[in-house]
Amino acid sequence: MEFKIYNSYTRKKEIFIPANPNKVTMYACGPTVYGPGHIGNGRSAIVFDCLARVLRFKFDNLVYARNITDIDDKIINVSKREKVESSVIAKKFTKQYHDDFKKLYVLAPDIEPFATNYIDQMIKFIDNLLKNNSAYLSDxxxxxxxxxxxxxxxxxxxxIEEMKPGARIEVASYKKNPSDFVLWKPSPENEIGWDSPWGRGRPGWHLECSAMIKEHLGETIDIHGGGEDLTFPHHENEIAQSVCCNENNPLARFWVHNGLLRSENTKMSKSLGNFVLMKDLLKEYDGEVIRLAILSSHYRQPLIWSNDLLNQSIKTLDKLYLSIASYDLEIDIEDCNPDEEVLSALYDDLNTPKALAKIFSISKSISKSENKINLVKSLIGSANLIGLLNHRSDDEKFKNNIYDTDEKIQNLIKERKLARDNKDYLESDRIRDILIKLGIKINDK
RNA sequence: GGCCACUUGGCGGAGUGGUUACGCAGCGGCCUGCAAAGCCGUGGACGCCAGUUCGAAUCUGGCAGUGGCCUCCA
Known part of the structure; x- marks a missing residue:
């Protein structure tokens, strides 16, 4: 079965064939760590995690890199405000991102480069660009x-001619062309900086991705991803500098961009302040619920983030778990392979809503099937492929469930059964109410 | 001003030139001491106007609305 993905560069859905089947390369732009991440950052991480999982299933030897931008003006600003080194800020929020991502079942990428570890490569990169006239010194x-x-x-x-220079940001006086962008900028004495042939300073934002891609994945990679909002100028600039540095070799064969999240009618963004932090959301909702909410819409569509969406996901996930409860303990996870229809949906531009539709229908068919175990295997195999149904009925996660082994709760369940056997329904319903308050759902039979 | 995307039932959300998407919610029934879950059944949709076609929600054009980008962003 061939794998198709929408390529933003050609604006077409294309069949994906890796340039080198022995090393499939993907790079996704990760966050700048100057504050806790919001659910939009989460969407991007989940989408590319999902893509990586599916690619890994289809191809051997995927190398997936997702960077951390740990040097940036925003980090410096926060560090000034908090009166600590900018590396302290970067470390703190890197950890926060890692914690959040883990709870969302986002697997760690194969490589997670930090910008500050690649200053030498970036300097070399700039040097190359200066030599071939693609860059210039000014002020x-x-x-x-x-x-x-x-x-x-x-x-x-x-x-370039159609753009309205300075529409939002004033054009810096040292630019020859309004579209020119900074590769290296000077740092004042009291700010973080590195020595370079052009004086003490720090790299421009776009440069790190180009340098780290070249270092780890090569001059031309198979897939480059990121949020739609990075298309311009970030990815455009990455392409420009990489192509010019690398003797006109294209930077990426496929460009994949995830759609943005919205709060009501406007995009969710840090600058607008209308975002929901992952860490706050994770206090109220299980990571798997959030993941399901994200995957319930196609990755390229805009998604309106709402409590309704989350509440629907809670119910849906509950039902999925209910349909496999107890059966899942009889099977070996290694035997669980994804369903063919689920796979073909995912191979078609990562159509997770369609894949989920099939997953739901497998789930529904379990209870009336003669061959429950096979369906359960297929369900778990399919869901696992997109990072769902990560738990088993006897997991810690279900402590507050009917499978609870807690003695007090088991006793309540026993008492209720006794009352029911004695047809003392007043008493059995009373106990049921207690159990419900403890978060335990009672399913007779 | 320029460029781009989107518009499907109460909600979420796929897809297809002609046949039930699917899930949540709703309604009717079975089951149940009552619930829950499960099962069976069911109503309800393709922004507007033209055109192409035997046939359009699906293709084309126009219109409207919503949103995004035009050097902070996932």
Missing amino acids: SHVLFNVSNFPDYGKLSGRK
Whole structure:
């Protein structure tokens, strides 16, 4: 079965064939760690985690890298405010992201490069660009010379002439062309910086991805991903600098962008302040519920984040677990393979809503089937492929469930059964109410 | 101003030129001491206007609405 994915660069769904089947390469832009991540960051991580899982299933030897931007003006600003080193801020929020991602069942990427570990590579990168006239020095900054790259704007579908310079941000005076972007900028004495041929300073935002991709994955990678909001200017700039640095080799064969989350009618974003933090959400909802909510819509569609969506996901997930409860203990996880229809949905541009529809229908068919175990295997195999149904009926997670081994609760259940046997329904219903208050659902039979 | 995307039932959300998506919620029934779960059944949709076609929610054009981007963002 072939794997198809929508390529933002060509604006078409295309069959994905890796350039080198022995090493499939994917890079996704990770977060800048200057504060706790919101659920939009979570969506991106979940989408590319899901893509990585499916690619791993289809191809051997996927190398998936997702970076952490640990040097940036925003981090520096926070560090000034908190009066600590910027590395302290970066470390703190890297840990927060890791914790959040783990709870969302996002697997660690194969490589997680930190920008500050690649300063040397970035300096070399800039040096290369200066040598071939793709960059210039101006007012202690090194800038990328956009006019030297004719394909600039191709990814985001815009022409330099059509852009309205300074529409939002004032054009810096040291730029030859408003679209030129910073590769290296000077750092004041009291701020973090590294020595370079152009003085003490720090790299521009876009550079790290290009340098780290080149270092770990090569000059041309199979898939480059990130949020839709990174298309311009971030990815456009990455392409420009990488292509110019690497003798016109394309940076990525496929570009994959996830749609943005919205709160009501506007996009959720840090600058608008209308975001929901992952850590706050995770206090109220199970990570698997959040993951299901995210995967219930196609990754390229905008998704309106709401409590309704979450509450629906709770019910749906409950039912999925209920349908496999106890049967799942009889099977070996190794034997669980995804259903063919689920697979073909996922192979078709990662159509998770369609895959979930099939998962639900398998789940529904279990109770009336003669061959329950096979269906349970297929259900778990399918759900696991997209990072769902990670728990078994006897897991800690279900402590507060009918499978609870807690003595007090088991006794209550026994007492209730006794009352029912004696047809003392007043008493049995009273105990049921207690159990419900303890978060335990009673399913007779 | 330029570029791009989207618009499906109460809600979420796929898909297809002609046949039930699916889930949640609803309604009727079976089961149950009563519930829950399960089972059986059921109503309800493709933004508007034209065009192409034997046939369009699906293709084309126009219109409207919503949203995104035009150097902070996943």
